[in-house]
Amino acid sequence: MNDDQPNTDEQTQGGKTLTTRQGHPVYDNQNLRTVGSRGPTTLENYHFLEKITHFDRERIPERVVHARGAGAHGYFEAYGKVGEDPVSRFTRAKLFQEAGKRTPVFVRFSTVIHGGHSPETLRDPRGFAVKFYTEDGNWDLVGNNLKVFFIRDAMKFPDMVHAFKPDPVTNVQDMERFFDFVSNTPEAMHMITFLFSPWGIPANYREMQGSGVNTYKWVNKDGEGVLVKYHWEPKQGIRNLTQEEAERIQGKNFNHATTDLYQAIEEGNFPEWELFVQIMEDGEHPELDFDPLDPTKLWPEEQFPFLAVGRMVLDRNPVDFHAEVEQVAFGTGVLVDGLDFSDDKLLQGRTFSYSDTQRYRVGANYLQLPINAPQAHVATNQRGGQMAYRVDLAPGQNPHVNYEPSSLGGLSEAAPSGAEHEPYVEGRLVRQKIERTNDFGQAGERYRLFSDFERDELIRNLVSALKDCRPLIQERMIDLLSSCDEDYGRRVAEGLGQDARSVREKLRAAAREAEEISHEAQPY
Structure with missing residues (x-):
């Protein structure tokens, strides 16, 4: 057989023959189709267009968080x-x-x-x-x-x-x-x-x-x-x-x-x-x-x-x-x-x-991907959307019926497996914090539960991260950490070349002054 001709037996049997996503055997995966050996290229380079457009889309949008x-x-x-x-x-x-x-x-x-x-x-x-x-x-x-x-x-x-x-x-x-x-x-x-x-x-x-x-x-x-x-x-x-x-x-x-x-x-x-x-x-x-x-x-x-x-x-x-x-x-x-x-x-x-x-x-059809698809019975009335490659039909389901309720052989609701959980809810619709915040108690307890080694590493890492922050941010962090545990705030303050007690007094004085200004500005 001529070496330039495709191996039709291997194609028929599958083997390792390269194909397109359409299943077409690829006879030349090295060269674009061009006018002469130097070009220009032609628009009907279908294999190339399919190959490059898929390549352009090989990376789905990265997760906003948890990307790695x-x-x-x-x-x-x-x-x-x-x-x-x-x-x-x-x-x-x-x-x-x-x-x-x-x-x-x-x-x-x-x-x-x-x-x-x-x-x-x-x-x-x-x-x-x-x-x-x-x-x-x-x-x-x-x-x-x-x-x-x-x-x-x-x-x-x-x-x-x-x-x-x-x-x-x-x-x-x-x-x-x-x-x-x-x-x-x-x-x-x-x-x-x-x-x-x-x-x-x-x-x-x-x-x-x-x-x-x-x-x-x-x-x-x-x-x-x-x-x-x-x-x-x-x-x-x-x-x-x-x-x-x-x-x-x-x-x-x-x-x-x-x-x-x-x-x-x-x-x-x-x-x-x-x-x-x-x-x-x-x-x-x-x-x-x-x-x-x-x-x-x-x-x-x-x-x-x-x-x-x-x-x-x-x-x-x-x-x-x-x-x-x-x-x-x-x-x-x-x-x-x-x-x-x-x-x-x-x-x-x-x-x-x-x-x-x-x-x-x-x-829209991410749940049809094998890694996301349930390993259980799936039958829905959802249709279409980008990259839909199957219809979630149950055995005997009328494919013409994609709604519920129906008398024409569509899907029906499942029987309940137990009593519905019905918690009682009452109250005004508001935009408020929860009442018991206690922002510092468990943080201070965690600091005290750490071993000496863990506390030392914690202080060292916080000081290193805070040292290039502007003074106001350093002071607020010293104040908050001191509210968790006095030793916690003191050690971070010392690492930043500050005194925790002086910082807290300064912030309290500034808060009182702001409150007085706000009070004076209120109309009677």
Whole structure:
């Protein structure tokens, strides 16, 4: 056979013959079609146009946050109990009911603020998102490695991210912008205390905790609800890095956490986490000095103990990073029967935002992608949209009917699996903070619970980050940290060459003067 002719036998059999997305064999993948060997090129270079236009679109819009990520497949195995109680007492969610029952999962770990190729050694919260492919459809448990957050109201989320992201002019993250926001946001002190300690740089993804952060609800078959918080604890242990250790690693490898996860699974060292919940009766709990729905707070373990409900094992790496890790789409509103929302204001805002951004980032039919598609019965009346490649028809469904109710063979509603959860709600529609903020109590407690080494590292990192900020921002931070713990504020002040007591007196005097001016300006 002439070497210039295509191998038709190989084409027929598939083999490794290069084709276009239309399935057309590619006979020349090296040269454009041109007028003569030197050009010009012609518009009907169809293979080239298909190749280059796809290339132009190979990167879907990067996530606004959590752009840098790594992921793996695995399974969740239920214990069938919550501590010593049967799980059915608290929730009717099927994946938890039977001891030993396994549910497939996909987990995406991530950094938060910087772009897709940023170093994994940066001081930043880490995302910990788990997609459970349950028999009742998908459940997404979307959280972070740290158990608290910077803000408590979703209204502030864009401002927070803007302040933490690189400067829109210089495109460089600026600690003055960061602390300008933080110093005007007292509720952030708890998170800042974690973030600037060694806990702000996990050693890798395997030796890292996870937390749902927000408060959710569990609902049983009688429609009774309880508040719940989720916590992942690594069986590998917990390990963090000092700033010096992180910089040393970054000088050699800025993909260290992704590499560590991938290699561990390839070598059969499957990472494992145990899932714990804390449970609280639904209500305001006036006995607490904080609101239990506040995501800047921890629930005291001595009052609300960690109760084991299952374990998760990651045992399979992705086949293709883009198709799985990059295109996987999570949402805090993706809950199955027996799981519900609380009135946590941050959760309420996230629930809209997450799925909205997936439709923008991946497309209206992102749930048809294999990594996002439920491994359960799917039948909807949704049609069309960009990149729709199938219709979610049930067996026997009339394809002409894409609405409900119908008498012509369309879909019908499912029978309820239990009583509806109907919490009682009453009150005026207002724009107000929650009443029990207690912005400093747990931050001070965390500072005192740290070891001497952790406190030293925390102070060193805060001083380093604050030293180039203007004096007003430094002073506000000294004041807020002193409100958490006097020693905390004093040590940061000394590191900045200031006296905490003098700073606080100065700020109090300025506040009194401003109040007097405001009072004098009021009309009688």
